[in-house]
Amino acid sequence: MSDQQQLFKVTIDNITIEVPAGTTILNAARKIGGDVAPPAMCYYSKLEGSGGKCRTCLVEVSKGSEKDPRPMPKLVASCRTTVMDGMEVKNITSEKVLDARAGVVEFLLLNHPLDCPICDQAGECHLQDLSYEHGKEGTRYEFQRRTFKKHDIGPYIQLHMTRCILCYRCVFTADQLTKKREHGVLDRGDHAEIATFIEKSLENDFIGNVIDVCPVGALTDKTFRFKNRVWFLKPVDAHRDCPTCSGRVTLWNRGDEVFRVTARKDEWGEVEDTPDGKPGWICNTCRFEKKKTSDWVIEGPRLINRHSVISQGHYAGKVGTHMPTETFEAVNDGRKPKLLMDIHSVSEVNKPEVQLSLIDGPAHSKVFNQNND
Amino acid sequence: MSKKLLLEKAHVEGIRYFDVYRREGGYRSVEKALKEMSPEAIVEEVKKSGLRGRGGAGFPAGMKWSFIAKPEGVPRHLVCNADESEPGTFKDRYLMEFIPHLLIEGLIVSSFALGSNDTYIYIRGEYAWIVDILEQAITEAKNNGFLGKNILGSGFDCDIHVQRGAGAYICGEETALIESLEGKRGNPRIKPPFPAVKGVWDRPTVVNNVETLAAVVPIINMGGDEYAKIGVGRSTGTKLISACGNINKPGVYEIDMTISVEEFIYSDEYCGGIPNGKKLKACIPGGSSVPILPANLLLKTAKGETRYMNYESLADGGFASGSMMGSGGFIVLDEDQCVVRHTLSLARFYRHESCGQCSPCREGTGWMEKILKNIEYGNGKMSDIDLLWDIQRKIEGNTICPLGDAAAWPVAAAIRHFRDEFEWHVLNPEESQERNYGLAHYADPIHVPVG
Incomplete structure (x- = not known):
């Protein structure tokens, strides 16, 4: 067993990390995280045999290993190259890599229609992120x-x-x-x-x-x-007892309405593992048929990377806007707010029994209708 | 007259059939190998011969054989790459068509050396009639006890299967060939693992070119050391060159790699000069994917030395002023040919043959073709030439398999050596539709720096 758990030391962009033998450069870089992790469009850790095709994850190996310190002659696809002990890799510190990557992004966008304004993927599209982070502003394709x-x-x-x-x-x-x-x-x-x-x-x-x-x-x-743009939706984790799959999903809600159901995705955009260590793929019934909140047991808001457009101004928690916990009285030396006019006395729309501050996200007409009957 | 090893008997009447081939001394190497030699000794002999892969890359064959993994209880395979689809290369076709038993003989010996009981010939789909020739040769060999169970009482079993491809250039790349042989889409695999470790059905596999395997026969017959004496330096033995283009005598020639390029083009023994008294403009010395050279750099290296027809001399000067031996497809262009048009037709070929697996090659080859089309048909801009250069630079070396490089090199070399012809096309869009740029200065002696 000790042989299998052999640790290799690998240096990526001058950050050294120890990883088990057989780890790919990409996964080692993902352990470091941040900008060191090369972008990957085709590699998907949960799928066997994926990777190596898109060439966005190309990195430069400036030192092959401790035993054989020669650099690799070409840029290598980090998703399919395993680390060697003492390997030194250059990702964002290499001009060659950045140049090649900009080239690959240009190639990928060459025949892409760029119809983001009408594309449902916009906002959670890896190609958008990739071209924003690594691409050039224009195209030379005519x-x-x-x-x-x-x-x-x-x-x-x-x-x-x-x-x-x-x-x-x-x-x-x-x-x-x-x-x-x-x-x-x-x-x-x-x-x-x-x-x-x-x-x-x-x-x-x-x-x-x-x-x-x-x-x-x-x-x-x-x-x-x-139906909607993903950044108007509020992702919440939910589960149900599903006979065919794990039933662990993310619901994309607006108000109480479930607009779509997806598997839970981790920070690399890949399907998260279930507690038993298997990828949490979900079945078609969960994904397409169960579009009512009553079908699901809601667990709580899904944490989304704060750089993502989806997390802009949504809910309290680790990311997004921060909901104040201190009360008005505490801030104002015990003075209560002075009520100039009670809106409920003049408005038929708002209901006094509905506490707007207790609703997550934008208020929906259903919120008021439900409380009415 | 240089020494012939492979095509020596190619024109004996009836050499295609077993009886004549046997009477002319065929299958001696099988007897010698199986009765007197061990597999290791054969590999050693091939190593000593210095035989280099004839498919294009020129990797030493003995070295490749010694890399094959030998795990217990796992069958190993030898695959013969007869998917010869490079424009300008037709040497394997000649060999298989006229003297098929030479290939079968080489395959038996090589299979014995590598321990392959099931050996495959992956042949280009368009060579439909050669499949019949090969299958007949295999049957004849089998009937005479050179194939099948317990060959010549040595206890070695071997069967050869012929598999037709479906006409894809990419299936000549060894891992794509393996995928195709397994019945899958012919996409190149990502290396490592190399075929020597995980090849056909994840078993250790060696893929060799037809000519390489045929060359094993003379190596066993005459001994590796003797074979290594033919040729020059690290270019040992003989090489088949398929010459075509603007020459008087196109065809397949066997050379011993000691003759100069000039002699090869102009001597009557080989190409016989350029027809109608035209002048040599350019030449692709090793199949469509290797860099094109203008006449002055083809006949003499940048240092002013004579260029010879061998691996080292053709590659002298790197890609800046040299080319490659490649697969031996020798394409000659005379002064009436247009390099832009020629590059366009190559770009069109690579665009069509790209497998579409990795993005630089899939998108880049199509883009290059469109730009070249614009330049050729008088719609080009000056910036297009620089753009082409930038595209090929971003394809080269960034792809899974060498097809990306093969698509980039001809464009790169054409711009490197013939930039003024491209510029002339851009500046004279109308005139370029009516006449060619001509020879221009491409045959002028190059200035050789002293010292």
């Missing part, structure tokens, strides 16, 4: 962007092939989560596309997870299509 014939892949999932960056995540998901994979990559080169053979719909209890793994807006939830 040609028509490629388009595809539209395929209908069923009642739940919407496929926008023009937005796809061919990360293969959904193919791996269907391969590894379901017994029968119906979609794959047809054709090759820049006309390769995700499609079914021929014109089938994706029908499987777990196929909805392809929406969660898609880093861009190529696969979106049809039941949520054009």
Whole structure:
């Protein structure tokens, strides 16, 4: 056992960390966190065989290992390269890496329609984040962007092939989560596309997870299509007793209304593990059918990275706006606020029994209607 | 007349059939290898011969063989890469079509050396008629006891299976070939693990080019040391060159790597000069993916020395002023050819053949083709040339497999050596539609710095 737990020392951007043998450079960098972690569009730690395709996670290995200190001749894909003892890696400290990464971002955006204003993924799109953080402000591409014939892949999932960056995540998901994979990559080169053979719909209890793994807006939830923007929604953790899956989800609410249901995602945008250590994939029933708050046991607000547009001005807690805990009296030396006019005496809309300060987020008409009857 | 090892008997009548091939001394190496030598001794012999991979990269074959992992109880495989799809390269086709038993013989010996009981030939789908030729040769070899169970009483079993590809250039890359052989989409795998550790069905696998495996036969027959004496320096043995383009005698030639490029192009024994008294403008010495060279840099290196047809001399000067031996597809362009148009057709090929797995190659190849099309058809801008340079720089080295490099190098070399022809196209959009830039200064002697 002690052999397997051998620790390797690896230095990434001058920060040294010890990781078990067999860890990839990317996962070692994620342990350090922050800007040191290279962006990954195709790698998904929960999917076997993913990674190596998008080339955004390229890093420079300036020292191979303690035994063989030669640097690697080319930039390597950090998601598929395992660390060696004494390895030295340069990520954001390497000009070469930043240059290559800017190139990859340009390539990824080359044929991307940039239809963010009408894309449901906007706000939680990895390609948006990537191009914001690593891309250039303009494009040098002057040609028509490629388009595809539209395929209908069923009642739940919407496929926008023009937005796809061919990360293969959904193919791996269907391969590894379901017994029968119906979609794959047809054709090759820049006309390769995700499609079914021929014109089938994706029908499987777990196929909805392809929406969660898609880093861009190529696969979106049809039941949520054009309903709302993700940053107007309030994510809350919830669970239910589901016979097919873990039933641990994030509800995206506005008021009491459940707009959509997704799996819980960690800080890297990947599906979180359940307490028993398995990835918390959710079934189609939980995702598409259970759209009432009464279906769920609410656990509490979901913590979202404070840099995300989703966490802007939402709720109390670790992130977002801070709800004051001190009362008016305490701040004003025991003086009570002077009531100039009681709004309830003149307004029919507001109800005195509804305590606005106790509602999380914006008040909804239902809040008042419920209390009325 | 240089020494011929592979094609020596290629034109004996009926050499395609077992009886004639055997009468001409065929299958001697199998007898020698299986009866007198151990697998390790064969690998050692190939190492001594200095044989380098003939598929393009020129990696020493003996070294590659010695890397194969040998875990207990796991079968190993030898795969013959006959997916010859590089524009300008057609040497393997010639070899397999005219003297198929040479390949089968080399495969048996190599399989014995590597311990492969099931050996595969992955052949390009377009070579449909060669599949029949190979299968007939395999059947004949089997009927005469050189294949199948207990070959020549040595206790070694070997079967050779021919698998047709479906016409994808990318399946000539060894890991994509393995994927395709397994029946999957021909996407290159991410290395490591290398095929020598995890190849076909996760078993240790060696993938070699047709010509490399055929060259094992003379190595066993004459001994590695003897073979190493042919050729020059680290370029040992003979090499098949498939010459095409503006030459009098296109075809496949076997050379012993001691002749100069000039002799190869102009001597009657080989290409026989350029037709209609035209002048040499440029040449791609090793298949479409290697850098193109203008006439002055092709015949003489940047140091002013004569350039020879071997691995080291062709690569002299690096990519700044040299090229590569590659797979031996020798494409000659005369003064009437347009380098821009030529580069466009290569870019179109690589765009079409990119597998689309990794983003720089998928998006970059298409972009380069569109820009080249603009320049060629008189819609180019001066900034496009710099843009092309920047795109190829961002593709090269950043992809999973060498196809990205192969797509970037021809464009890079064309701009490096023929930039003024690109500029002429941009500045004279109308004139460039009617006439070619011509020879210009590309054959002028280059200035060699003293010392």
